[in-house]
Amino acid sequence: MAIRPPAGRWRIRHHADMRWIARAAVLFGVILVLSAPTKRLVLIGPAREVVTRNHKMGVHTRLTDEVEEWKIQRNLEMVREMGAPWIVEYFPWAYCEPREGRYDWRHADLVVDHAVAQGLTIIARIDYVPDWARPPETTARYLPEESFAQYARFVAAFAERYRGRVNHIIIWNEPNLAFEWGYRIPDPAGYTELLRQSYVAIKAVASEIQVLAAGLAPTMAPAGSEWGMDDLLYLQAMYDAGAAPYFDGLALHAYGFTFPADDPPAPDRINLRRIELLREIMVANGDEAKKGYVTEGGWNDHPRWTKAVSPYLRIRYTVDAYGMALRDWEWCEAVCLWAFRFPVAQRTYQDQFTFVTPDFIPRPIYTELARYARGEPFEFLLEAP
Amino acid sequence: MSARMTRIFAIAGLLLAVLFVAVLLGRQRVSREDAWRQIAATGVVRVAMDAAYPPFEWVDEHGVYHGLDADLARAMASRWGLEVAFVNVAFDGLYDALFARKADLILSALPYDALLTRDVIYSRPYVAGGQVIVVPAADESIQTAADLSGNVVTVELGAEGHALLSRLNRDSGLAIEILALNDLSAAVAALEGGRASALVCDRIDALPLTTTGKMRIAGESLTVDPYVIAVRADSPALAKEIDAALTSLSLDGTLERLEKRWLVGATGN
Numbered sequence: 001m002a003i004r005p006p007a008g009r010w011r012i013r014h015h016a017d018m019r020w021i022a023r024a025a026v027l028f029g030v031i032l033v034l035s036a037p038t039k040r041l042v043l044i045g046p047a048r049e050v051v052t053r054n055h056k057m058g059v060h061t062r063l064t065d066e067v068e069e070w071k072i073q074r075n076l077e078m079v080r081e082m083g084a085p086w087i088v089e090y091f092p093w094a095y096c097e098p099r100e101g102r103y104d105w106r107h108a109d110l111v112v113d114h115a116v117a118q119g120l121t122i123i124a125r126i127d128y129v130p131d132w133a134r135p136p137e138t139t140a141r142y143l144p145e146e147s148f149a150q151y152a153r154f155v156a157a158f159a160e161r162y163r164g165r166v167n168h169i170i171i172w173n174e175p176n177l178a179f180e181w182g183y184r185i186p187d188p189a190g191y192t193e194l195l196r197q198s199y200v201a202i203k204a205v206a207s208e209i210q211v212l213a214a215g216l217a218p219t220m221a222p223a224g225s226e227w228g229m230d231d232l233l234y235l236q237a238m239y240d241a242g243a244a245p246y247f248d249g250l251a252l253h254a255y256g257f258t259f260p261a262d263d264p265p266a267p268d269r270i271n272l273r274r275i276e277l278l279r280e281i282m283v284a285n286g287d288e289a290k291k292g293y294v295t296e297g298g299w300n301d302h303p304r305w306t307k308a309v310s311p312y313l314r315i316r317y318t319v320d321a322y323g324m325a326l327r328d329w330e331w332c333e334a335v336c337l338w339a340f341r342f343p344v345a346q347r348t349y350q351d352q353f354t355f356v357t358p359d360f361i362p363r364p365i366y367t368e369l370a371r372y373a374r375g376e377p378f379e380f381l382l383e384a385p
Numbered sequence: 386m387s388a389r390m391t392r393i394f395a396i397a398g399l400l401l402a403v404l405f406v407a408v409l410l411g412r413q414r415v416s417r418e419d420a421w422r423q424i425a426a427t428g429v430v431r432v433a434m435d436a437a438y439p440p441f442e443w444v445d446e447h448g449v450y451h452g453l454d455a456d457l458a459r460a461m462a463s464r465w466g467l468e469v470a471f472v473n474v475a476f477d478g479l480y481d482a483l484f485a486r487k488a489d490l491i492l493s494a495l496p497y498d499a500l501l502t503r504d505v506i507y508s509r510p511y512v513a514g515g516q517v518i519v520v521p522a523a524d525e526s527i528q529t530a531a532d533l534s535g536n537v538v539t540v541e542l543g544a545e546g547h548a549l550l551s552r553l554n555r556d557s558g559l560a561i562e563i564l565a566l567n568d569l570s571a572a573v574a575a576l577e578g579g580r581a582s583a584l585v586c587d588r589i590d591a592l593p594l595t596t597t598g599k600m601r602i603a604g605e606s607l608t609v610d611p612y613v614i615a616v617r618a619d620s621p622a623l624a625k626e627i628d629a630a631l632t633s634l635s636l637d638g639t640l641e642r643l644e645k646r647w648l649v650g651a652t653g654n
Contacts, residue, residue, distance in 0.1 A: 139481045179478035183485035227474075301543055303569065303590055306437040311543025312567040347496035347514075347610045348476060349438070351545070361551050364543040364565070380542060380565075 042069040049119045050085040052373040056325045058086025058121075058336035059355065060296055063111050064095070066343040073114045075341055078356055080118040082366055083373020086334040087120050088170075088295045092128035093154050094140060100132050100150070105161060116165050123168040123212070123251075123295055123336065126155050127180075134182075142182025143172075145190065148197050156201035163206040170251045170295060171198045174217040176234040178227050186229040188237035192246070195238075199246040213243065215251035215295045216278070218270045232267060232277055239285040249290050249333070252278060254297035254321075257307045261320035272297065272321055279331060291333045294325070298337035301365075302349035311352075315365045315381055319372050420489040420616060421623035429468045432458045433488035435476040440589070440647040441494040441612075444473060453647035454492045457511065460639055461630040480505070483617055490623065491615040501615075506624040510611030511631055512644060516549050517591050518603045519576065519584040527583050528604035534559040539572040539581035541565070546585035549607060576600070592649045 059079055066072050079087055091108050098104060115122050128140045133147040143151060155169060174180040175191040191214070199211045216235060221228035229237075235250075252275040256263075259271040267277060279292060298318060301311040309317065318337065325335045341356040351357075355366040362370075364380050371378055424430045434454055436444040442452040450471045462469045472488045479491045480501070494514075497507055520527050527533060530553055540546040542565040553559045564581050566572045569590060576584045577599070584591075584600075585607065594600050614631075616623045634640050 139484050141481065177478070179474070179481055183481065183487060303541070303544065303587060304438055304440075306439065306443060310568050311541065311547075314543070348494075350476065357548050357552070359552060359556075361548050361555065363548060 040068070040070045042073055044113055044117045047117055047119065048080055050080050050083060052083035052085060053375050054083070054322050054326050054373060055085055056329075056332065056335050057082075057084040057322050057369070057373060058088070058294075058334045059084050059340040060088040060090075060336050060338045061340045062090065062342055064090050064092060064343075069110055069114075071343070072110055074360060075356075076111075076114045076118045076120060078360065078362070078366075079120060079340060082355070082370045084369075085119065085121055086123065086336050087115060087340075088123045088125055088336040089115070090125045090128075091158065092140075093126055093133075093151065094128045094130035096158070097130055097154050100130075103157065108158075108162075112162055112165050121168075121334070122166045123170060123293060123334070124158065124162070124166050125170040125173055125251075125295065126158060127172045129182075139182050141180050142184070143194070145193070148194050151194065152197040152201035155198050156205050159202045159209050160205040163209060167208065168210045168212055168249070168293065169202060170212045170214055171195050171247075172214040174253070175214050176216045176219065176221075176229045176231055180217070185226060186234065188229070188234050189241040192238050192241040192243040195243055196246045210248040211246070212249045212251045212293060212295070213238070213247035215253040218253055218255055218274050220268060220270065231274075232281065235278055235281050236285075239281070244285060244287060247290070250278065250282060250287075250292050251295040252292050252297075252332075254294045254335070255338075256297070256299045256309075256317055256321070258309055260313075261317045261324055272317075275332075288331075292329075292331055293333050294335040294337070296338045297321075297335070298353065300349060300352045302352035305349035305352070308349065308352065311364065312380070315368045318365060318369065319381065322369070322372070419622045420620040421626055424465075424467060424489055424623065429470050430458075430462050430465070430490070431470045431472050431488045433472045433474050433479050433482045433491045434458075434493035435479060436471070436473045438494055444471075453512065453643050454494060456643055456647070457634070457640075458492050460634055460643070461627065464630050464633065465626065480615070483615065486617075489616065489620075490627065494612050495615055496610050497613045504618055505615040506618055506621060508614040508616075508624065508627045509631055510613055511635075511640060512612045512648070513588065513606070514610040514612065515588050515606040515608040516546050516585055517588045517606050519586065519591050519594055519600050520582070520603045521576070522599055522601045524582070524603070530557070530607055531559065532604075533561045533583060533585075535561075536582040537562045537564050537580065538583045538585055539564040539566060539575040540585050541569045541572050542567055544569070545587065550585060589648055596649060 061075060061079065063072050063075060089111055096104055096108055112122065129143050133150050134142050134144060155171065159169060172191065172194065176186045178184060178186060195213055202209055202211055216231035217228065218231055219228045220230055254272050254275045256272040257270055261272050263271045263273060265271065265273040265276045275292065275294065282288065282290060299314040300308040301314040302308045322335060325332050339353050341354050342358055345351055345358050354363065356362050368378055368380055434442045436442045436450055440452050442450060442454045444450050458469050472482060474482045479493060482488050483491055518527060538550060538561050540550060540563060547563065547565055550561050550563050554561055564575060566575060569586060572584050573594060575581045588606060591602055595602060614627050616627065
């Protein structure tokens with residue numbers, strides 16, 4: 001039997017204690033609020049539309065490591081303001097499923113919410129293997145065959161969560177490079193199996209989503225190379241392995257390097273129009289009804305990289321490429337060039353692929369493309385748009 | 386001593402023993418995996434670089450590697466009594482090549498990256514890039530970014546210097562009149578012809594401009610990008626050897642000779 005204190009005294013002491021506790025709690029709350037880091041209030045805002053005269057214009061954004069929401073929003077606003085309705089964004093599997101079956105969609109939600117609000121069409125690239133899905137001492141691009149099902153389960157979960165807002169998903173990235181295949185010899189049949197499992201899993205939850213086979217790195221790596229496999233040979237090998245029923249469209253990587261946009265394609269040449277050769281392989285394998293999507297590409301204007309051109313030529317070639325896609329590539333839905341902006345400067349030639357600096361200073365290429373999209377006179381280029 | 390104290394000491398002793406064994410095993414693991422041991426055993430140091438970046442590194446049609454980084458790798462290997470094997474990897478694959486043990490180190494005009502210091506060990510810097518101000522040799526009026534305000538300053542259209550001046554105008558309240566020209570040679574001509582008071586460009590581009598004596602680099606660099614060498618975090622012994630070699634090559638003048646040969650006297654292929 002519990003001994004209770006005298007009711008009156010207890011009540012008085014209790015009330016006095018409660019007052020002090022309440023005061024302390026209020027004080028603690030005030031301190032907590034005052035000491036919290038200031039965070040800019042970001043509202044998603046009303047739905048916007050992209051105004052452009054070229055509905056195929058797009059960019060590969062790189063918001064993966066962008067922490068601050070206002071920067072995500074500003075980045076996507078600037079894409080819209082440039083007149084590009086398409087973006088490719090990278091959603092690393094390891095970030096979204098850090099532990100098996102435990103999803104963290106917070107960052108992906110931010111990107112998708114803001115992109116949709118800006119009226120942008122999102123193509124999601126998904127790779128980057130979490131630690132728990134690969135052996136120790138392997139890179140994050142190493143996906144063992146026994147983990148294909150886990151990857152497929154993840155892309156299906158992604159599809160289910162974002163259906164209606166993200167309608168295109170790319171399965172992996174540049175699997176014809178040893179680097180992107182976990183420093184193993186590229187394996188078209190192995191990749192085809194990954195594609196098959198992913199396609200089946202996505203279609204089971206969201207049949208309307210367009211599953212894109214990975215963009216292949218444009219390369220002429222000789223047969224048997226430990227570093228990569230010729231993209232033209234790789235695509236045909238995918239068809240030979242039975243890939244055709246397991247993708248709705250093909251992602252394409254179209255880099256111009258030192259050649260102008262209209263430089264003719266050839267198997268022994270790496271240029272923008274090399275993707276027309278990939279298209280020919282699709283047609284030869286009965287896939288003419290499927291669309292292509294340029295999900296990486298463009299030119300670099302670093303002063304020392306041997307595969308770069310001058311900034312002036314980069315602007316010229318880029319305008320030409322968007323125009324050519326609109327005019328000549330009926331089979332190509334979108335041209336998303338690498339890379340709109342990095343969250344932080346890379347301090348290498350990679351920075352010279354961008355359209356906007358990390359602190360949102362538009363490079364001349366951005367200014368000129370915005371004018372092109374609006375049909376206004378150029379500021380730097382001599383010719384009329 | 387009470388039985389209770391005896392028990393406490395016994396448990397503490399046991400924990401210390403476990404900790405000691407764990408540390409010992411950890412040390413053995415590191416020393417077993419340190420790339421330096423592997424290099425010493427094979428007599429070959431494998432150097433990853435993206436050989437498409439003169440004057441730091443490029444490879445000719447015969448497969449011969451040239452440039453400051455290639456020569457620096459040879460100089461370090463020579464000091465160690467080893468052979469060099471170059472591993473040519475695209476820049477975005479350099480770190481994975483290191484982690485996948487395709488190479489022992491990265492030497493490829495590599496900037497320091499604070500985000501990767503859990504995964505790699507960086508050497509001391511061996512050369513610095515970054516944006517600088519170039520002025521006519523006789524000009525003493527411009528030394529800092531603030532001195533550019535109110536002046537016509539030329540840049541290559543769209544280059545990093547162009548973005549930097551735009552940023553200074555926007556964020557630092559300067560009023561620099563930017564003369565953006567279609568290539569660097571046009572910007573240099575504008576400076577030489579008096580259409581601009583200064584030129585802003587990368588230090589690596591600026592160094593060859595100073596050889597004639599008509600132009601000089603003014604003041605401190607506006608931005609500094611030190612280049613470093615990277616090894617895996619499990620290779621502290623190799624990292625130590627690299628730093629020692631860089632110190633030695635600096636003291637005996639080798640680094641200065643390499644910079645003069647590749648950065649001041651030539652601009653690559």
